[in-house]
Each structure stands twice: as C-alpha cells, then as structure tokens.
Amino acid sequence: MMSIVAALLVPLMLAQTSAAPAGGATAERFAQCVALIDENPARAYEEGMAWAAEAQSMSAYRCAAMGLIAQNRFEEGARRLQSLASAVNPENTGLRVELWSQAGNAWLLAREPGQARSNFTRAITTMQSDPQQLPELLIDRSIAYAMEREWRLAEEDLSRSLDIRPENATALRLRAAARMNQRSFELAEADARAAIRLEPTNQENTLVLGDVLESIRTGAPYERP
Template sequence: MTSIAALLLPFALLQAAETAPTTASSHVQQRFAQCVALIDSDAARAYEEGMAWAAEAQSVYAYRCAAMALVAQDRHDEGARRLDSLGMALNPVDTGLRAELFSQAGNAWLLAREPSRARASFTRAIAIMEADPTQLPDLLIDRSRAYAMEADWRHAEEDLSRVLDLRASDPLALRLRAAARMQQRAWDLAEADAQAAVTAEPGNVDNYLILGHVRESRRLGEPVMIQ
C-alpha cells in the first residue's frame, strides 16, 4: 500500500490547543488554558491535573484537557474515545464545542491509525456544522485524510472538491486533491491541481513535490510511492 496517506496526515493533529473556550467563564477559560499549556512540558502531570479538576468540578473542559493529555502521551485510542464520549454527552445545542470535540477525536483516531473511526468522528462534526459553511472546509480536509488512509481516493477527492467549492484556490486542498487524483491515475486533473497549488502558494516546497510526483507518475504509468 502506498504511503501517500502519510502525506495527507496532518503534522499537528492536536487541534484547539492554543485557545481557551470562549463560551466558558473566565475562571474556566484560565484553568483550561493552563492545563493545555502544561501538556507540552509534562503531559502526564497535565492528565493528573485535568482529572483532579474533573473530580472537583465535573467540568467538560477538565475532561477535555485530560483526554488531550492522553493523546500527547501517545495513548491515542484512549484519548480519542474520551473525546468522542464528551461530544456525545454534551447538550446538542452546544454545537461549536461538540464539533471541536469530534474533530479532536477524529485526529486522535488518525494518530491511532484507525481511519474508519476517524471518519465517523469527522462525519459527526461535519453534520453538526452543515449550517455554517465557514466551518466546513477544515473538517472536510480532515475527513479526506481518513479516506486517504483507507485508500478510498474517490471519497477523499469528493471531500476536497467540496472544500474548493467553499474556499476556492485553497493550496492544501489543491495539493491533497492532486494526490488523490494521482492515485486514481487521473493525470491531467492531478497535474492541474498541483500546478494550481504552486500558483496559489509558490513558497511552499510541498506543492512542487506533489507536482513532481504527479509528473513522474504520468511518465511511469502508475502512481509513485510518496515517502
């Protein structure tokens, strides 16, 4: 199996770690931010503090930080399950937070090399945010990564095409769709996407790399392996 899924796997899968929840009280925002910041330096301690906070206050943000800390300790499946469970337990009116939790769960499942579970989590997030098209492109890109890990290139391409309908000339979506089309031996379409990615983002070497891969694949008559 080609390793192109590695290309589609994001470099930073732990999403929403930089900002505290804006819908929570200032005290919760501060405590969540402190807990998340601790993950980078001491994930085990962050997990302990998150669980202690959860025992004290039963805050969803405490459980969320603890789950994120598990992911940072390479306990990807445990963290993913907890994030999924949090998303399912929340009140349906908390659409933004639920979508974030399912998105984080999906990325954790990708790290666990469980693409079908990742796809299910991303699909939940997409269903929640369908009414807000501005939030969909990143979720669709994430789900395309899950499809790619399953070597389901047609559905990966479809998600990326939806992204480009919503956010035209997105260089990442163009690059990833070029890779998906290359795997389907659609050389002309793949090269057009890769060239468009180069035009949109000429400073990113990854765009030139995928363009080279597409052209080499066309020459060989089959998709090249991407390391």
C-alpha cells in the same frame, strides 16, 4: 509526535476556548492546563483529572484527554473526546463539533481511519447549516478516506472544501494526490501547480507535483518508497 499533536489539537482548543468553559475562571484554568501539555503532558493529564474530580468540569476532562494524546496514547484520548462530544448538550453545536473534530484527528494519529471518518462525519453533519465551518472538516475527512485508499470519496470531500474556500493549498495538494491515484493525471498536475502558486515555499507541494509527473512518465500512480 508532540508537534503533530500540537498542530492538530492545541490551536483548535485555544481558538475556541470561549465555547467550552463556563466562565472566566474556568477558561483561565483550561488555558493553563492546555499550556502545560507542551511542557509535561503526563502532569497535564494528572492536573486535568484532579480538576475533573474536584469540579466535574467538561473542560477538565477535555484537557486530560489531550494530555493522553500528547503521550502517544492516541486511542484512549480519542475515545474520551468522542464520549465528551456525545455527552454535550445537543444545542451546543460548536463544542460538539470541536470535540468530534479533535477525536477524529486523534484517531488519525492512531492510524484508525474508519474511526476518524466516523467522527468527522458527525462533525460535518452537525455543521451543515454553517458551510463556512466545513472546509477544514472536509479536508480532515478526506485524509481518513485517503488512508483507506478511498480516493474518489477523498476527492469529493476536497472538491466540496474548495467550492467553499477555493484558494486552499492544502486541499489542492491533497486533491492532486487523490486524482493521481485515480489516474486523472492532468487534473492532478493542475491541482499540484495551483498549490505551488499559492504556497511556493511549501516543499510538500513540490513533492506532490514530482509524484504526479513521475506518474505521467510511467503511466501508473507513483508511490513514494
């Protein structure tokens, strides 16, 4: 599960470290704490909490929460990130959005789509003034909707994401699945083929096209065993 945690959480942290830490020393310590998660998540959690006790640093609490998630303690980590987002100065919209996004992804890992959706919605609402930041958040929320089998709402989020960033194979693939589950088979096939054109070596795109073609053959949405 660590690879999933890294894919969902660590790159976002490393890409945005300037938004969270207060200074150079804090940024360096934060980066070291995050790097430790890959090697020893339990120790990273302990380091984060020791740092938090010493300095009451937002970055310390954040790293500790990530350490919990890397130990498969998804719900506990998600709640901590969610609490941090609520505690951040409302004027620091970038950091709040990051924390809500991370909390949402942790709730997805916990298989709690309702909680995930709530956090993604907070992030989306906060970022409405900067539409270029919305595509990934909309994709994330669509996954929560799909887990709840709210296919129409998932499709709407994915369409909004594609309106902003049209050539996104992930959004096209997920929208193909959402449309397939609403029996819009022709539209689903078009999306799946578009995803393959953008990422021809991604096997997930090919699998989704196969699901759609099987749905067309049987006349009912296909569910993988």
